[in-house]
Amino acid sequence: MTEMNVLYFEGNIILSVLLFTMGILGLVWKRNAIAVFLSVELMLNAANLLIVTFAYRYGLMAGPLLALFIMTVAAAEAGVGLAIFIALYRAKRNIRVDEADVLRG
Amino acid sequence: MILYSTLFLITVLGAAMVLFNKDTVKAAMSLILVMVSLAVNFLLMNQEFVAFIQIIIYAGAIMVVFLFVVMLLNLREREQAPWYLRSTRLWGGAMAIAFFLLISAGAFQFFTVSGVTPTGTLAEPIDIISLSTALITKWVLPFVLTSVILLVAVIGAVVMARKQDEDGNEIMVEAD
Numbered sequence: 001m002t003e004m005n006v007l008y009f010e011g012n013i014i015l016s017v018l019l020f021t022m023g024i025l026g027l028v029w030k031r032n033a034i035a036v037f038l039s040v041e042l043m044l045n046a047a048n049l050l051i052v053t054f055a056y057r058y059g060l061m062a063g064p065l066l067a068l069f070i071m072t073v074a075a076a077e078a079g080v081g082l083a084i085f086i087a088l089y090r091a092k093r094n095i096r097v098d099e100a101d102v103l104r105g
Numbered sequence: 106m107i108l109y110s111t112l113f114l115i116t117v118l119g120a121a122m123v124l125f126n127k128d129t130v131k132a133a134m135s136l137i138l139v140m141v142s143l144a145v146n147f148l149l150m151n152q153e154f155v156a157f158i159q160i161i162i163y164a165g166a167i168m169v170v171f172l173f174v175v176m177l178l179n180l181r182e183r184e185q186a187p188w189y190l191r192s193t194r195l196w197g198g199a200m201a202i203a204f205f206l207l208i209s210a211g212a213f214q215f216f217t218v219s220g221v222t223p224t225g226t227l228a229e230p231i232d233i234i235s236l237s238t239a240l241i242t243k244w245v246l247p248f249v250l251t252s253v254i255l256l257v258a259v260i261g262a263v264v265m266a267r268k269q270d271e272d273g274n275e276i277m278v279e280a281d
Contacts, residue, residue, distance in 0.1 A: 007109055008150055013212055015113055015146075019139070021205040022120045028197030031186060034129050034175060038136050041167065042120060048155075049143055056150040059229050061239050064155045065247075068240075071162045072251045076258030078167045082174040083265035089178050090268075098190060 005057075012053040019046035033085050033095040037078070044074050109149065116142045129175050133168055140164045151230040154237075 019042055026039030048067045055063020085095050092099060119142060122135035140163045147156035240248055 007106065008146075011109060011113060012146065012150075015116060017205060017208045017212070018117055019120050020208075021201050022117075022124055024201045024204060025198060026124050028200070029124070029194055031190070032129060032180065034171065034178075034180075035132060038123055038129075038132055038171070041136060041163075042123060042139065045140060045143055045163070048159075049146065052147055052150065052152050052155050055231070056152060059231060061231060061236065062244075064152055064231065064236055065240060065244050067155050068158055069247060069251060071158060072254060075162060075167050076254050078170055079258045079262045080265065082170055083262035085174060086177065086266045095178065095180065098187075 009053060009057050012049055016046045016050040016053070019043070019049065031096045031098055033088070033097050033100070034082075036097055037081055037085075041074065041078070044070060112142055112145055112149075116146070129180070130172065133171050133175065137164050137168050140168070154233050 023039045023043030023046060026042065027036055030036045030039065048070055051063050051070075052067055054060070055067075088100055089095050116139055119135045119138035123132045123139065126132040126135060140159060144156040144159040144164070147153075147159060
């Protein structure tokens with residue numbers, strides 16, 4: 001294993017943890033629901049990066065396929081979540097997450 | 106080395122811009138920057154398949170939906186957070202830093218105590234032909250179930266976002 005590959009492996013683990021931490025920060029800091037959702041996408045990307053990095057290191061076939069399935073679930077989640085935000089906007093005229101505290105439509 | 110360091114910096118800066126941009130559209134654009142630089146990162150690791158689907162699905166499909174909803178809702182608000190939410194930023198920041206230290210300690214433990222070293226023989230790179238063969242033979246059931254998930258998501262999105270009057274009837278045409 002060359003020096004370059006060690007750099008990718010260790011650097012990507014650090015990068016993944018950094019991105020995930022920033023996603024958590026956005027999750028607790030933001031009030032706009034779309035900004036919160038962007039942070040969730042950031043965390044999903046960090047998880048994907050870690051999976052692909054370990055698949056690269058150990059030559060696992062399941063890694064890239066797991067990344068594909070995670071992306072599909074993220075796409076489905078984005079579609080449903082953004083539709084919920086549109087319904088929330090119709091009901092309250094804003095999409096602040098701290099004010100959406102009832103489940104009743 | 107220089108290429109990877111630059112890529113690392115661009116990714117972290119893009120993520121910071123997602124966090125600190127007040128404008129949602131600019132934050133979404135910064136997230137696209139993060140996704141594209143991650144795709145380059147995947148290319149550096151010889152993972153072409155993931156790099157391409159990263160650009161097509163994430164930077165293409167998902168972010169277009171985000172920008173579309175931002176455009177549709179047309180939010181304009183610059184008001185202060187209420188008093189009971191001010192301290193959440195502090196506590197949230199402290200929790201995130203604690204999380205970062207915890208995970209870093211875990212990774213450190215993984216590399217030093219457990220005896221797993223990052224050096225050693227690197228596995229054979231996964232080529233895209235055997236990957237796609239595995240996708241439609243061994244992993245065909247989850248691959249097909251993916252389509253069911255997407256179908257349910259489409260139906261759910263339509264049900265959530267449709268317009269209704271007070272009695273729950275559909276409104277087909279918006280009256281001005």
